[in-house]
Amino acid sequence: MSSEPLPITALSGVHPEEKAAKRPVRRRKDEDTLEQEHLTEEEISAAGRKWYFVHTYSGHENKVRHAIKATVEQMDAKNKVFHVVVPTEDEIEIRDGQRRTVKRKLYPGYVLVQTIELKEGDPDSDEAWHMIRNTTGVTGFVSSGTRPVPLSMDEVNHILRAMRMEQPRVRVSFIPGQSIRIVDGPFEDFVGTVDEINTEKGRVKVIVNMFGRETPVELDFLQVERL
Known part of the structure; x- marks a missing residue:
């Protein structure tokens, strides 16, 4: 053999x-x-x-x-x-x-x-x-x-x-620190930065600038897209 x-x-x-x-x-x-x-x-x-x-x-x-x-x-x-x-x-x-x-x-x-x-x-x-x-x-x-x-x-x-x-498992196309655009919901068209990713829940925490302040927003994966 x-x-x-x-x-x-x-x-x-x-x-x-x-x-x-x-x-x-x-x-x-x-x-x-x-x-x-x-x-x-x-x-x-x-x-x-x-x-x-x-x-x-x-x-x-x-x-x-x-x-x-x-x-x-x-x-x-x-x-x-x-x-x-x-x-x-x-x-x-x-x-x-x-x-x-x-x-x-x-x-x-x-x-x-x-x-x-x-x-x-x-x-x-x-x-x-x-x-x-x-x-x-x-x-x-x-x-x-x-x-x-x-x-x-x-x-x-x-x-x-x-x-x-x-x-x-959920496959995502973005990583922490990456810039994304919000495409759905009350923050539609806002641009932010990925802070945390929860693949089990299909959620992502994004930091957006609102009124001069950095504000964390939790969204569904479907509500964001890569720039």
Whole structure:
């Protein structure tokens, strides 16, 4: 078994929101809808199974997922490759004064695959490895040297918990200290500076100049726009 070395530190121990902040996601039209499997706790932590991160071309995550699943079906290998997941979370995007819920990839360029434990010199492991590695769009496993490195259950649970969050995150296009214009409400057309952002409530505190005094005003995200 051989594999391209990829740094496990690029993934493990990194919170999804931190990872996303470093790597903005640009969605392809056919990647917007990412259907996912609903796994039970027994399936997630079943004995003899391990989870691995597989690196893909950016934007090809869902194609890779479908291709691996199709190959597993065709080769009757469901006893070697069990689940393929594109880690995502729901996010509220505000654009053109409208809110919409979108799927955001937590780890762009990676697919999470559950297989038998991949061991050197084991024929079943070699078959599972080649099946995944030879999938179009796959560039390699996250590895240490030539050995694919499985995620710990803590890492797997951290990722899956992020996917199951009931309250979607709100994506905002402004940051504290940035100048914005108020577009709705009693302060319409006022220009102010972002002071605080509350993504859980979808609210922003803006400092505006009224009668020569700086006054804080709390507004909904939809009531402001970037200058």
